[in-house]
Amino acid sequence: MSDLEVLSFTPSAGQYAWTFGGAEPVARVRPGTVVQLFTEDCFAGRVRSERDLVSEVCEFPYLNPQTGPFYIEGAEVGDTVAVHFVEIEPARDWAASTTVPLFGALTATHLTALLHPALPELVWIWELDRGARTCRFRARHGDFTVDLPMDPMHGTVGVAPANLEVRSALVPDAFGGNMDTPEMRAGVTCYLGVNVPGALLSLGDGHARQGEGETCGVAVETAMNSVIAVDLIKGRPCPWPRIESDTHIISTGSVRPLEDAFRIAQTDLVQWLSGDFGLEAMDAYQLVTQAVLSPLANVCDTNYTSVAKFPKAYLPPGAAMGGAHQRLRELAGEYRREVG
């Protein structure tokens, strides 16, 4: 008989969080727990057709609703929360993407302030075929359609920030948040340093897929039914979010300008190779230089996110982050055998 602990949580209408920090926990979670949860899309579900313009149907700042926060029992400043994504599955057979006035990478914005008027505001409704695992794009002008592979992910996952701050769920930073990296797919473990007691973990912003950089600022946005397994690494800080898959260790940096986001992720990766795998710093710098993959995550949000991926096959012996990914994989297997 198993002692597997499973929690199910679907937020009620008024129960979403719009910030990291500053929201009351919706539940307490013991390390080693599997959580089944629902996340609404980044539009709070209000963009449902090509006529639903964000500037008309959405109500600022009530964008990017987060499911949580979950109070992780025992989590203290200086620990790290490990979140393993067991399943990320679209909850609908459609998704929406849009342009948003003065938002995105190829337009004047509120921060890259120029004298241009905004680009056109448009909505695209994507059809999701969950059996075939495809997302169908349909051009707004002309009749071109194409099916892209479904690759579900969470754009946003994070904990309460440090320095007494409360941050909008639209922001990625050292606490995680709206990093918008396609690496955050089922099968990976995300590491987040704890800044406040209980960590206050939340997540949302499901994407049926997105390109690297999220160029126009909005991915293929949809609600998700997700399952996560949560662990706690005591006494080990994690300054910037890290991700581990079966094949790669992955550092992230979220800041502007983009070269500083790159520097954070690459420096963290060099230090990870030193810390967990014993390489001298300059040797790690050399090896990272020749083996790293550096896909961009987002170049549109309040902070830009750069990712640095290193193949495990080229690592010296050692265990990343105390072996948490392997433990959570096993917990996910147990969950699948008993529940999934």
Added chain:
Amino acid sequence: MSDLEVLSFTPSAGQYAWTFGGAEPVARVRPGTVVQLFTEDCFAGRVRSERDLVSEVCEFPYLNPQTGPFYIEGAEVGDTVAVHFVEIEPARDWAASTTVPLFGALTATHLTALLHPALPELVWIWELDRGARTCRFRARHGDFTVDLPMDPMHGTVGVAPANLEVRSALVPDAFGGNMDTPEMRAGVTCYLGVNVPGALLSLGDGHARQGEGETCGVAVETAMNSVIAVDLIKGRPCPWPRIESDTHIISTGSVRPLEDAFRIAQTDLVQWLSGDFGLEAMDAYQLVTQAVLSPLANVCDTNYTSVAKFPKAYLPPGAAMGGAHQRLRELAGEYRREVG
């Protein structure tokens, strides 16, 4: 007999605010009130000699204590608070400056993450001669000393942020905050858009003087006895902090990278010339190009601050921000006659 309303406020030890947003108001202030207040230095008064290293004596995140917040009666989202600086006077005959490990413009930092070890951590104690209005620099190596003119200012003034956020008092952004511009001296009026009811105005971070850009990250830091006069401009938003002196209108932008801070300030100035002074946008762009002064404020904080100054002498007829600066100057005059 005057109806001048004067409020005096000196925070008790536990009464400082460490954030914009998220702190309870210390007092309610009616528009038209003059407030006499004390601000502690950015080190919370803990750096008192060359032996007091920030990394040893300060307790993160308890840096840059703010006096306030003041609840401005009647302030609603979409209004603008006008803060006129009547007096900014050093409260001590000394000030401190330091280098802080991995902070500053000419060093690797936590955000410009490089593989270098930190630069040396040093403290300089500056002597303030309030009669002669000078600040004396004394080199730590060798015996060079020099007197620089005292030019007291507040590095930090702001209101609660939008988007449900709470931000560290070390951050400058659209809500104001830690802009660190030497333009914030006695005689100017600062305009801050209101994001929450009551605005929640606070200020601190007195500098006996600083250079433009605050290169090493720390100015000539000291406690201040300051007097401000507060007004409210109903029904008029102010997206980024503006400043008005007797001779200039001044826009600011606070973001990274620095060119975006420049763009925000310059675009705001172009729009100010259009909005309050009736110039067509392209004409305003041309006139700003030839007449603007663009001193940097800080290139070291979480966001960088760029300033755009336009001489009033070259403006078309019109009143900036509904004439609030002139009204507050008169209020300041009344205060000086009756109290000062």
Added chain:
Amino acid sequence: MSDLEVLSFTPSAGQYAWTFGGAEPVARVRPGTVVQLFTEDCFAGRVRSERDLVSEVCEFPYLNPQTGPFYIEGAEVGDTVAVHFVEIEPARDWAASTTVPLFGALTATHLTALLHPALPELVWIWELDRGARTCRFRARHGDFTVDLPMDPMHGTVGVAPANLEVRSALVPDAFGGNMDTPEMRAGVTCYLGVNVPGALLSLGDGHARQGEGETCGVAVETAMNSVIAVDLIKGRPCPWPRIESDTHIISTGSVRPLEDAFRIAQTDLVQWLSGDFGLEAMDAYQLVTQAVLSPLANVCDTNYTSVAKFPKAYLPPGAAMGGAHQRLRELAGEYRREVG
């Protein structure tokens, strides 16, 4: 009997070019020609052991020798040269990498000027096993070794610049040059807009492999025996270098800051989807957002290079750049059958 035209060229010691523009052509090449050539490594062959520090053995500005320039017959301003990489094969069984003082992404540099002393200067000699297709890393501290897959590429390929300029071979810009993208491997076609009569194509800087971003500034550097097939697309400009493989169309941007390099590459890709494949601009923006891959190329050179890759499988019907890649593939096949 074939009319295949094959040119062989190995530079003599004094025959390398150190700039794009400003060098006399070494040969004239008719479109449709296959060129067999040798390129020296970026150190001009002077770093041969762990004792050969760049700062001691190399002679500035004689770095990154280029083979060429080749005068492409008939090439005029407004045309585009298409260069297909038939083979890129290391000419030695070893390669060198180094750190260079004040150069690289995770250090102070001459342009990111800080007060830190330079990081340590070190050389790593990599063993190349051309049979097994591996590059062996050997740590300088400790005895860790690991084999990475060989993935040979040219870091530098370009034409003479516009605007009467002559640029160092260390610079990537609109004319191509030192882009340092691992996408420049055998099997792809590179498109370069012509700025001067004859285009003046040259290439060099062979890498047995490199990571994305070239973090420390230096890849696994080695001499190459390469074969290219050259074509000319008359009357069609190409503002920034493009690359085409059998599976992807790829735009590049090379500039600082990195977000502008990203914007150039992504905007060019959007315009490519509009121009050659008939998508309306906003539809192209949306589709690129969801399907693009955005690996970084270099974040260390004078300009940073960002890459935007779009899978051909998701394109509307159409031929990229007039079908040049397909024609050059066939020419390469002919070469292999007759010569290779």
Added chain:
Amino acid sequence: MSDLEVLSFTPSAGQYAWTFGGAEPVARVRPGTVVQLFTEDCFAGRVRSERDLVSEVCEFPYLNPQTGPFYIEGAEVGDTVAVHFVEIEPARDWAASTTVPLFGALTATHLTALLHPALPELVWIWELDRGARTCRFRARHGDFTVDLPMDPMHGTVGVAPANLEVRSALVPDAFGGNMDTPEMRAGVTCYLGVNVPGALLSLGDGHARQGEGETCGVAVETAMNSVIAVDLIKGRPCPWPRIESDTHIISTGSVRPLEDAFRIAQTDLVQWLSGDFGLEAMDAYQLVTQAVLSPLANVCDTNYTSVAKFPKAYLPPGAAMGGAHQRLRELAGEYRREVG
């Protein structure tokens, strides 16, 4: 009887230089010579009315004509040329400014590539009153006019670049060039490190005045009659252009992003205080932090230029750059007494 050497040079129509480097010298100049010269405006004199749009009347790349280059006798790599501006006087009673499509700080550009169409292209003709020393702005929409003070300067002054390069006269970089700083007015001395024998000094791009940052990309452009006095500092390099006035020493940095331009200028200033005035590096960092003025020069050109000004009144004893400014001031005095 004086041995004052005076050279007069007015370029013929075909005699302008369009690059730094790559142009034959127009004259040889001995150190200690005074040169009277004429510079055409940045439009090569082609914008003469509101109907003369740059995109129609100018012929790329023939923009920003330079007078020179002058071969400075005895100048070798590792020396520094000192150029004192004795007079800079508008040669016409009008000047032109414009917007240029996809150029400027508050618009999408070829490098900040966005999906917006270009802003409107407009010309403003400014009236220059050389007696009253004013420049009259006349709005294109409405009838507003205003007189700004004349403050003549050269936007462009430089020498041939290092690294075998030839650069467009539109570019500012370590060799000087198109820095567009209002500090380059009569009375100052500009220091430029020598990269090739004879230095190959040229200048142009007269502005009757400009704001700091040259926001729209174009100043109040006019032809100039200027007088310079030239000296050579043997055996002393100057990595980035420096300027000295009677009251300030001034460092410059020209690169993107803007924070790196800031870092270069401020680091150079710290090193200047150490090198010529004996302050220890961290003491210089502290003193610069509190005393520096940091006006922007341009945020629109190929590289952005940031300026760091330090008041001589606060310097330790010492002579900047070997006292060249004082010597050239005296030479200028001699010229005025004998010729001017």
